[in-house]
Amino acid sequence: MRSDERRESIYNSTAVxxxxxxxxxxRGDGLAVIEFLGHESTSMSTKYNFSxxxxxxxxxxxxxxxxxxxxxxxxxxxxxxxxxxxxxFTEILERAQANLKQLLGIPGSHRILFAQGGAxxxxxxxxxxxxxxxxxxxxxxxxxxxxxxxxxxxxxxxxRVTWDGAETSYACLPTADQLSLNPGAxxxxxTSNETIExxxxxxxxxxxGAPIVCDASSDILSRPIPVExxxxxxxxxxxxxxxxxxxxIIIHEELLERGSDTLPTLLNYRNLAEHxxxxxxxxxxxxxxxxxxxxxxxxEYETLDAVDRRNQEKxxxxxxxxxxxxxxxxxxxxxxxxxxxxVTFRLPDSDLEARFVKQAAAEGLVELKGHRSVxxxxxxxxxxxxxxxxxxxxxxMRNFHAKHG
Ligand SMILES: *Cc1c(COP(=O)(O)O)cnc(C)c1O
Numbered sequence: 001m002r003s004d005e006r007r008e009s010i011y012n013s014t015a016v017x018x019x020x021x022x023x024x025x026x027r028g029d030g031l032a033v034i035e036f037l038g039h040e041s042t043s044m045s046t047k048y049n050f051s052x053x054x055x056x057x058x059x060x061x062x063x064x065x066x067x068x069x070x071x072x073x074x075x076x077x078x079x080x081x082x083x084x085x086x087x088x089f090t091e092i093l094e095r096a097q098a099n100l101k102q103l104l105g106i107p108g109s110h111r112i113l114f115a116q117g118g119a120x121x122x123x124x125x126x127x128x129x130x131x132x133x134x135x136x137x138x139x140x141x142x143x144x145x146x147x148x149x150x151x152x153x154x155x156x157x158x159x160r161v162t163w164d165g166a167e168t169s170y171a172c173l174p175t176a177d178q179l180s181l182n183p184g185a186x187x188x189x190x191t192s193n194e195t196i197e198x199x200x201x202x203x204x205x206x207x208x209g210a211p212i213v214c215d216a217s218s219d220i221l222s223r224p225i226p227v228e229x230x231x232x233x234x235x236x237x238x239x240x241x242x243x244x245x246x247x248x249i250i251i252h253e254e255l256l257e258r259g260s261d262t263l264p265t266l267l268n269y270r271n272l273a274e275h276x277x278x279x280x281x282x283x284x285x286x287x288x289x290x291x292x293x294x295x296x297x298x299x300e301y302e303t304l305d306a307v308d309r310r311n312q313e314k315x316x317x318x319x320x321x322x323x324x325x326x327x328x329x330x331x332x333x334x335x336x337x338x339x340x341x342x343v344t345f346r347l348p349d350s351d352l353e354a355r356f357v358k359q360a361a362a363e364g365l366v367e368l369k370g371h372r373s374v375x376x377x378x379x380x381x382x383x384x385x386x387x388x389x390x391x392x393x394x395x396x397m398r399n400f401h402a403k404h405g
Contacts, residue, residue: 046364047364047365047366048364048365048366048385048386048389048392048393049366049367049385050365050366050367050368050378050379050380050381050385050389050393051366051367051380052195052196052218052239052342052367052371052378052380053195053217053218053236053238053239053244053380054238054243054244055238055239055240055380055382055384056380056382056384056385057242057243057289057293057384058293058296058300058383058384059384060296061289061292061293061296061384064292065288065289065292072088074088075088079092079284079285079288080284080285082284084278084281084282084284085278089284092284092287092288092291093114093276093277093278093282093287093291095291095295096114096287096288096290096291096294097112099291099294099295099297099298100112100248100250100290100294102298103221103294103297103298103303103304104221104224104225104227104250104304105224105227106227106250107227107228109228109252109253109254110227110228110230110250110251110252110253111250111251111253111256111273112248112249112250113248113249113250113251113269113272113273113277114246114247114248114249114277114282114283114287114290115246115247115249115266115272115277116245116246116247116282116283117247118236118244118247119145119215119217119234119235119236119247120148120152120236121247121267122215122234122247122249123148123149123151123152123153123215124152124153124155124156124267125267125269126149126153126187126189126213126232126234127152127153127155127156127157127159128156128263128267129255129258129259129260129263129267129268129269130186130187130211130255130258131153131156131157131158131186132156132157132260132262132263133258133260134157135157135158135184135185135186136157136158136159136160136182136184136185136186137153137157137158137159137160137185137186137187137188137189138159138160138161138162138181138182138185138187138188138189138210139153139159139160139161139162139188139189139190140161140162140163140174140179140188140189140190140191140205141161141163141164141165141166141191142163142165142170142173142174142190142191142194142197142199142201143165143170143191143194143195143196143197143199144170144194144195144196144197144371144373145191145194145195145196145215145217146189146190146191146194146215147166149189149191149215153189157186160182160185162179162180162181162188163178163179165199168334169197169332169374170194170197170199171197171199171332171333171334171337172199172333172334172336172337173199173201173336173337174205176206179205179206179207180207181205181207181208181209181210182209182210183209183210184210185209185210186210186211187210187211187212187213187231187232188205188207188210188211188212188213189213189214189215190204190205190212190213190214190215191214191215192204192214192215192216192219192225193216193217193218193219193222193339193341193342194218194339194342195217195218195239195341195342195380196342196344196371196373196374196378197332197333197342197344197374198331198332198333198338198339198341198342198343198344198374198378199333199334199337199338199339200219200337200338200339200340200341203226204225204226204229204230210231211230211231211232211252211254211255212229212230212231212232213230213231213232213233213234214230214232214233214234215234215235216233216234216235217234217235217236217239218235218239218240218341218342218380218382219239219240219339219340219341220233220235220239220240220241220248221240221241221294221297221304221307221383222240222304222307222308222311222340222341222382222383223304223305223307223308223311223340224303224304224305224308227250230250230252231251231252231254231255232249232250232251232252232255233248233249233250233251234247234248234249234250235247235248237286237289237290239341239380239382240341240382240383240384241290241293241294242286242287242289242290242292242293243285243286243289244286245283245285245286246282246283246286246287246290248290249269249272251269251273253273255269256269256270256273257270259271265279266279266280293384297383307383308340310383310387311340311341311381311383312340313387314340314381314385314387314390315338315339315340315341315343315381317390317391317394318343318379318381318390318393318394318397319331319335319338319343320394321394321397321398321401322343322345322397323335325397325401325405326405328347328348328401328404328405329345329346329347329397329401330345330346330347330376331343331344331345332344332345332346332374332376340381341380341381341382342378342379342380342381343377343378343379343380343381344370344374344376344377344378345376345377346370346375346376346377347376347377350375352404353375353376353377355404356368356377356400357369357377359396359400360393360396360400363392363396364392365389365392365393365396367380368393379393
């Protein structure tokens with residue numbers, strides 16, 4: 001929706017409307033036309049946010065959340081005020097789970113849990129639950145997040161890194177013949193999309209014999225995943241599934257039995273599952289936003305195959321410019337390992353890179369500076385980034401090259 005369309009909206013209660021914005025006029029039928037707060041500035045709604053996370057959310061989801069913030073339809077209370085034990089929240093939680101189940105095709109063998117502490121707490125929770133009784137875990141390290149996962153796991157038990165891409169600055173992925181899995185391992189951990197380096201596995205590693213654990217923080221819901229092949233999938237919501245504050249966990253029931261009773265209650269997957277993620281107060285608002293975001297995916301795309309096609313199309317536009325630039329833009333990831341979510345590239349020198357970031361921002365293309373460990377640019381183009389946003393960046397990249405190449 002364009003900013004001018006958003007300035008006015010009809011509200012069903014003058015009292016509600018006057019808190020959300022300025023009441024322009026009452027219509028006499030109990031409805032009021034209002035001007036939303038904070039939408040005077042047109043620049044706000046014309047910027048494209050390429051941030052790696054917390055990241056862009058679908059415009060319509062933000063609008064729905066804003067509309068309903070003061071009073072959930074049919075409830076009359078704000079989602080920020082309702083009890084996590086209320087019928088209204090139970091419905092939100094169950095709808096979020098049902099949406100995830102439908103989109104990802106989650107089989108009955110797997111439970112869907114919500115936790116706090118971000119994906120980073122999962123770096124610890126996974127080994128706490130599965131290594132406490134001994135044994136070892138195997139990790140494939142394809143970037144910065146995998147490295148952090150190993151660091152935390154080593155505090156809890158024996159970790160063997162079976163492949164590490166450090167030598168190439170995490171520009172590539174292991175080939176099938178470089179991978180192995182000791183069937184005695186408690187689990188195998190990998191990161192499906194390394195957000196900082198921009199390398200993404202095309203699928204799960206072709207290994208069997210131990211439960212596969214995947215950090216899917218930055219590509220969950222961007223494409224189909226064969227959930228039945230995984231022991232556990234986790235993802236901080238703030239990249240592709242909602243706002244910061246909640247972590248999605250999809251876990252095979254068999255793994256729930258492995259948690260030790262001596263673990264802190266909130267760090268035990270079994271407890272989370274037994275209480276349907278309500279051991280204590282969950283992040284109600286963040287789960288509500290996950291519900292809206294997954295509903296948006298279903299309404300807009302229906303299936304993750306369709307989402308995937310769109311994501312390939314978007315990423316393709318940027319990689320095409322990089323590849324056609326005769327070395328002006330240099331992609332960080334090797335072509336066959338490229339991410340459809342985070343497009344990382346460098347320019348000929350740091351002066352041009354600084355100019356690129358600045359001029360792009362002046363055109364409303366913001367948050368393009370890469371992570372300090374990789375340098376250069378990173379365009380994060382999650383599900384909610386519209387095709388038009390990527391087309392604008394592509395055009396900007398072509399023009400910038402023409403001017404400075
Ligand atoms: C962002 C990110 C994390 C860290 O997430 P937090 O929720 O901030 O802890 C971990 N793994 C990957 C792949 C990420 O992109």
